Amino acid sequence: MTNDSVTAIAAVMPAAGIGSRMQAKLPKQYLQLHGKTILEHSVARLQAVPAISRIWLALAADDPYFAGTALEQSDIVRVKGGAERMHSVLNALQFIDEHLYPWVLVHDAARPVVRRSDIELLVARCLAAEQGGILACRVRDTMKRGELKVSETVSREHLWHALTPQFFPTALLRAALKDAITAGVHVTDEASAMEWAGHSVLLVEGHSDNIKITQPADLALAAFYLEQIV
Numbered sequence: 001m002t003n004d005s006v007t008a009i010a011a012v013m014p015a016a017g018i019g020s021r022m023q024a025k026l027p028k029q030y031l032q033l034h035g036k037t038i039l040e041h042s043v044a045r046l047q048a049v050p051a052i053s054r055i056w057l058a059l060a061a062d063d064p065y066f067a068g069t070a071l072e073q074s075d076i077v078r079v080k081g082g083a084e085r086m087h088s089v090l091n092a093l094q095f096i097d098e099h100l101y102p103w104v105l106v107h108d109a110a111r112p113v114v115r116r117s118d119i120e121l122l123v124a125r126c127l128a129a130e131q132g133g134i135l136a137c138r139v140r141d142t143m144k145r146g147e148l149k150v151s152e153t154v155s156r157e158h159l160w161h162a163l164t165p166q167f168f169p170t171a172l173l174r175a176a177l178k179d180a181i182t183a184g185v186h187v188t189d190e191a192s193a194m195e196w197a198g199h200s201v202l203l204v205e206g207h208s209d210n211i212k213i214t215q216p217a218d219l220a221l222a223a224f225y226l227e228q229i230v
């Protein structure tokens with residue numbers, strides 16, 4: 001896919017988290033895999049997609065680590081993150097001109113293994129359908145709800161893991177996120193805000209190895225996948 005074959009696409013990467021579940025000494029996006037930070041790996045995944053014209057990176061206001069990465073020299077636009085992921089994404093969206101970038105793709109800094117082919121599949125399907133969508137993978141295990149004991153078994157039919165990137169018309173996403181946050185709705189992904197605002201969201205099946213590094217055990221798995229996946 002080349003730049004002249006699609007609308008100019010902006011990318012937002014929320015990277016302002018503290019990675020508390022990782023229990024590491026520094027935010028997980030700055031942990032190293034194969035000699036590069038997870039953040040650098042994730043940015044490189046977006047930079048490998050020609051259709052993505054510009055990247056806006058939401059960083060913690062007091063982030064002391066970014067300067068130590070090779071990204072310091074890049075043309076990536078740095079914006080201030082917010083208290084939660086949804087605030088970080090909305091903050092970044094405020095800087096994106098929807099006339100220049102009618103579509104925006106949001107991808108977690110904590111997902112360094114996403115395939116270029118999956119990103120391009122998501123973009124192609126959404127542009128063809130003229131509606132936003134998300135990469136997702138089907139649930140394969142039997143799903144239970146409960147705490148110490150099972151309260152119910154949740155049917156896994158038509159049940160998906162939402163992944164990122166998530167890809168939407170820029171103006172619609174900014175409005176939906178802003179309205180949801182103003183209404184006190186807590187959303188953990190962009191699709192939730194779009195659904196809340198009444199928009200249809202496409203499910204585009206992606207690879208399940210597009211993992212979000214969240215807990216300590218995820219690091220070795222991500223290192224393995226990075227060796228396997230171009």
Ligand SMILES: Nc1ccn([C@@H]2O[C@H](COP(=O)(O)OP(=O)(O)OP(=O)(O)O)[C@@H](O)[C@H]2O)c(=O)n1
Pocket residue numbers: 013014015016017018019020021022029058081082083084085086088089108109110111212213214
């Ligand atoms: N205020 C926040 C919180 C999270 N994120 C980003 O959103 C992505 C997904 O969030 P998550 O995996 O929950 O990261 P953390 O919030 O850092 O992890 P934790 O919940 O364990 O603290 C990450 O790239 C994270 O950096 C962000 O930009 N701004």
Ligand SMILES: C[C@](O)(CO)[C@H](O)COP(=O)(O)O
Pocket residue numbers: 085108161162163164188189190212
């Ligand atoms: C956006 C996301 O990665 C989709 O699964 C997920 O919602 C992020 O959740 P987190 O709690 O911020 O990690």
